[in-house]
Amino acid sequence: MMEQLILGIISKHMEEKKAIRSSQRGFTKRKSCLTNLIAFYDGMTGWIDEERVVDVVYLDFREAFDTVSHSVLIGKLRKCGLDE
Template identity: 85%
Template sequence: MMEWLILGVISKHIEEKKAIRSSQHGFTKGKSCLTNLIAFYECMTGWIDEGRVVDVVCLDFSKAFDTVSHSILIG
């Protein structure tokens, strides 16, 4: 119950102070990885339609954290 109350207060504060930009998708109500990919795709295809050159490099760091000792990260 306490976590739910704290989350509500923090969420309200962040929303009122506009602390998170509208482009933020992670941990944002109503947005997800899928909405992030759609927004990215729309931006890139828009630039291509304008004749701009677009280069994209995708990196996956998920496995990097599996190889690091968690006690070192916590410390």
């Protein structure tokens, strides 16, 4: 419950400050990881159709956020205008 409350507050703040680009996916409303894959696939197939060279690197950040220092995260959130 607390995570949902915090997510709502941070999301609203970031939306108001226009801190999230329109290309951001996965953590924004109506833009899932699936829509990200579709947009990516569409872009790549377009380049392949144009006979351009395409290289792809996949990174897995699944557990990356579990290792973030809370003090560093809080400092960065404060720089974005979020306080306690």
